[in-house]
Amino acid sequence: MVGCRIRKRGGVGGSGDVELAPGEMTMPSLMLLYADKALFSESRALWLEIINSSVVPGAEVVLRLMDAYLRAGQFDELARVVREVASRDYEFCAEIYSAAVSCFGSAGKLAMMETILPDGNAFVEYYSAFGSLSDMETAYGRLKRSRLLIERGAIRSMARAYISKRKFYLLGEFLRDVGLGRRNVGNLLWNLLLLSYAANFKMKSLQRAFLEMAEAGFSPDLTTFNIRALAFSRMCMVWDLHLSVEHMAHQRVLPDLVTCGCVVDLFLERRLGRNLSFVLRKMDLNGPPRVSTDPLVFEVFGKGDFHSSAEALLESKHRRRNWAYSSLISMYLKKQYRSNQVIWNY
Known part of the structure; x- marks a missing residue:
């Protein structure tokens, strides 16, 4: 179950008639059918009959019942199901608690979440x-x-x-x-x-x-180095970035698109394109491009121009090509060169 949205098995849900195979007309199946049809009094009666008998409902049955209540906005009934499962100490209680947190949390029902969890x-x-x-x-x-x-x-x-x-x-x-x-x-x-x-x-x-x-x-890992590299790049601290790349190579930490972007963006911004190879040759640029930096970093710094351009290129029609960092950098530099030529000619 993802976000308390449970995919219904074929036949259960929606509007219109529902057909169940003869072998599927069990009490849990009928209960879920009633719940999906918003016949909650009928599904409630069957639920009580199930839990008060010797039958132990499966975790999937309970999760699907909770999902039906969630879709109908029946949060009180959902909470009651969770309490009844917990009171019987079924072996899947932890899974039901986790699902309930997702249900109430995604619906913003934080106060109700506190009453049962x-x-x-x-x-x-x-x-x-x-x-x-x-x-x-x-x-x-x-x-x-x-x-x-x-x-x-x-x-x-x-x-x-x-x-x-x-x-x-x-x-x-x-x-x-x-x-x-x-x-x-x-x-x-x-x-x-x-x-x-x-x-x-x-x-x-x-x-x-x-x-x-x-x-x-x-x-230090890749994210550690890239946090520093992004700060050095934005602050135009060329020498510090160069030392960080050397330290990274010494620690045998492989770069990703973020690392390359920090170097390329800074050197081009400072008009040091001719010196770019001096730093790039200290990096392993022959592997397939990847982004392994913690996504939380992008929530602070966003993505640089080279990083964004490289990702767009990798996702474009050219994505079937076996790209390497070096080829992405080469193409990006050519693009920047043509862009500058157009500006100066204009």
Whole structure:
């Protein structure tokens, strides 16, 4: 189930007649048929008969029933189904809780979500997406008091909320509160801290955090290097970008389109096109183009001109060609050269 939208099996749903194969006319099938036809009193009666008998409904049956209630806006009935499943302690309760969070969260029914679900990472994620920053921070506070560890998904959700509001100082405070020493989320916390500094071009703080990251025993990854490269490129810090590319090669971290874009865009903007090969030859440009940078980075910096042009080219009719970074750069430079020629001739 994705976003609490469950694909109905052939025959159930919509308007018009529904046909069931003889072997499918079971009590759960009839209940779902009634629910899809908005005959909720009939489906309710069958549901009670099922759960009060020795029959254990399957997870898919419950999820499809919840989806029918969601589509009809029957949130009270949906909540009642979740409570009844939880009271019987079925083995798929966790899956039903997760689905309920998706249902109420996607519909913006955060208060109702609180009435049936325990505090947890799912709360934090959906308050991050649908609530205010204050609501989100309150949910995070409850999670901490419950002594549960905030998970990667909830960290990313809170970071996205802070980024969308341009609250980078609060993002940094949140990351420190989580604990930068945590290793079960990889470089996520450190990369987000670097991003919070790079977003406001606090270059000294960015460099200091990068050194602290290394001292803490974390090895920089592609996203780490690209956050710094984007900041150097936007600030026209040519030599710092050059050193970062060298460090990247020393750490054997392969570049992606974002890395190439930082170099190409900066050197062309500073009219240093003739020196471009000096940096590019330190990069492995023979592999197939890829973008492996954390998408949260683009929510702060967007995409550079080379990156956007390369992606458009890869998605165009020429996409069947076996592109490499070097060929994309060559084509982009030719395009820029022709563009400049037109301007000067005009």
